[in-house]
Amino acid sequence: MPKTDIDHIKQVYSDADLLFSEAEIEASINTMAAEITASWKDKNPVIFSIMNGGLVIGGKLLTKLDFPLEAGYMHATRYRNTTSGHELEWKVPPMIDFTGRPVLIVDDILDEGHTLVEIINYCQAKGASEVKTAVLVDKLHDRKATPGLKPDFAALEVEDRYIFGYGMDYHGYWRNAPGIYAVKGL
Ligand SMILES: O=P(O)(O)OC[C@H]1O[C@H](OP(=O)(O)OP(=O)(O)O)[C@H](O)[C@@H]1O
Numbered sequence: 001m002p003k004t005d006i007d008h009i010k011q012v013y014s015d016a017d018l019l020f021s022e023a024e025i026e027a028s029i030n031t032m033a034a035e036i037t038a039s040w041k042d043k044n045p046v047i048f049s050i051m052n053g054g055l056v057i058g059g060k061l062l063t064k065l066d067f068p069l070e071a072g073y074m075h076a077t078r079y080r081n082t083t084s085g086h087e088l089e090w091k092v093p094p095m096i097d098f099t100g101r102p103v104l105i106v107d108d109i110l111d112e113g114h115t116l117v118e119i120i121n122y123c124q125a126k127g128a129s130e131v132k133t134a135v136l137v138d139k140l141h142d143r144k145a146t147p148g149l150k151p152d153f154a155a156l157e158v159e160d161r162y163i164f165g166y167g168m169d170y171h172g173y174w175r176n177a178p179g180i181y182a183v184k185g186l
C-alpha cells in the first residue's frame with residue numbers, strides 16, 4: 001500500500017470492527033495497574049516502554065503506578081509498519097542502567113511474542129535481576145514463539161485478527177484510535 005493512500009487509511013478505520021471501547025480499555029488498564037502495584041511496589045524497578053507501540057499503554061499505565069520507579073523506553077521493531085513480522089530490528093537501546101534491578105517491559109501487544117522474547121533475553125543478558133512483561137493485549141492463537149507463551153500481566157485478550165488503536169498501527173496509522181479495532185478481512 002503506498003504510504004500516501006490516505007483514502008485507504010480512512011476506509012480501513014470506517015470499515016473496522018470495534019473490539020473494545022475506550023471505557024472498557026481504561027477499566028482493564030486500571031485492573032492491570034492494580035495487579036502490578038500489588039506485586040511490584042517495593043521492588044524499585046525500571047519500567048521500559050517499547051516504542052512505538054508501547055507509547056500509549058506506557059503513558060496510560062505509568063501514572064497509575066504510584067510507587068518509586070524509573071521509566072524509560074527502548075525502540076525495537078519487527079513489523080516495520082507492515083502487517084506481518086520479520087527479524088527484530090533495534091533502533092534505540094535502553095538508556096537507563098538496570099544492572100541488578102528488576103525490569104518491567106511494557107508493550108501494546110504480545111502477538112507471536114518474538115519481540116518480547118528477544119527483549120527479555122537482552123535484558124537478562126545485560127544483568128537485570130528479573131524481567132517481567134505487561135501488555136495491553138495478548139492475542140490468542142497457537143503460533144507463539146514458544147508454546148504457551150504468556151505475558152506476566154495483560155489488560156485484555158483479543159481474538160486472532162489484525163488490530164489497531166491505543167498504540168497499535170495499521171501501516172503506521174491509527175495508533176491514535178481511541179479504541180481497539182480489528183481490520184475488516186484481516
Ligand atoms: O509478538 P510479536 O509478533 O513479536 O509482535 C508484537 C510487536 O509488534 C509490534 O511492534 P512493531 O514491530 O510493529 O513495531 P511498532 O511498535 O513500531 O509498531 C508491537 O508493538 C509489538 O512490539
Ligand code: HPA
Pocket residue numbers: 079109111112161162163164168169170
Ligand atoms: O495485530 C497487530 N496489530 C498491530 N500491531 C501488531 N504487531 C503485532 N501484531 C499486531
